[in-house]
């Protein structure tokens with residue numbers, strides 16, 4: 001489809017597929033838009049330094065020694081069910097169960113927590129209270145909590161980013177303020193308030209909540225605003241997922257190479273989480289990994305920004321879409337400009353999915369695999385159901401990249417991004 005057809009299709013709320021004409025070759029460990037593999041490693045190392053603190057402050061992580069990670073789960077029953085309906089999926093199918101990430105219950109754990117930890121580490125180092133060689137368990141103390149209580153951390157959120165950042169910041173002792181858009185679910189607000197986080201509610205969409213938070217933070221020199229639309233520290237926090245999945249694949253005896261392509265289906269809001277994950281995987285696997293972003297038909301901000309080349313200068317309202325969707329984690333009208341630039345030559349494509357399908361997938365996952373996730377987390381399944389069907393854009397992509405004869409050995413990972421803290425009555 002050309003650009004006009006794509007816009008028309010998005011405007012008509014049709015499920016749309018966009019394959020990135022700017023996709024380029026990518027060597028592992030290469031420099032990408034001025035960033036390198038060391039940026040992924042640096043974030044990973046920061047998580048490692050904080051392990052003793054996390055294990056101490058969040059006892060639910062103690063048995064994993066403070067590691068914030070989730071399972072990579074084979075879901076053969078889903079493949080079977082989709083194939084009964086004509087999907088023709090070849091290769092192995094996994095779910096990345098980020099709903100089970102500790103502390104945040106969503107993909108936001110890696111990004112949000114990383115940025116809060118970086119702020120905390122930098123402040124304490126500047127104050128001469130902390131050295132990189134220290135055992136960071138000492139941060140779980142009244143001395144540090146009272147030090148951090150002079151500072152405020154603020155963020156705009158549709159829910160999950162607020163949970164990740166709010167919980168982590170409050171636990172460290174910071175004053176935490178989360179600016180929530182109209183899409184945020186009540187239980188997410190209640191949870192944060194119960195942990196001492198200040199929740200401010202807005203009638204407007206995500207972009208407006210972010211703008212208010214940013215403004216408010218500027219008036220206070222001891223306040224940090226975590227800017228989901230532009231943050232490198234979120235991005236590289238997310239990117240660490242690739243290092244962990246590489247180990248999980250290796251442990252499962254699975255190689256990723258020219259004969260064993262890896263396909264990722266990543267739910268996308270502003271693009272930080274799927275973008276960071278894509279960066280990390282490209283640094284590890286180069287051209288052998290193919291990353292696709294999934295968005296709701298009412299909020300395809302990344303697809304729109306990329307297909308038009310307008311990045312963050314266009315929003316879904318400009319083409320008559322509401323941005324309203326049951327996928328609250330993806331209810332974003334305008335993508336991150338930073339992420340769009342980073343993804344220009346890395347992302348393979350993007351696609352949209354209807355809210356009705358999200359509910360079907362959510363139910364399917366519960367019925368077949370007994371895995372509970374939120375609607376946002378199911379967006380990737382649409383890509384899985386189409387990639388091997390034939391006679392569509394996906395088919396073109398597979399042929400264009402010479403992948404046809406390798407699809408039997410393909411590995412598909414549907415990234416289930418959240419819902420772990422969701423109450424049972426939701």
Ligand SMILES: *Cc1c(COP(=O)(O)O)cnc(C)c1O
Nearest residue numbers: 160269270271272273329417418
């Ligand atoms: C935030 C979120 C995403 C997407 O992350 P972005 O960085 O906004 O693109 C996907 N799924 C869930 C459940 C989320 O909360």
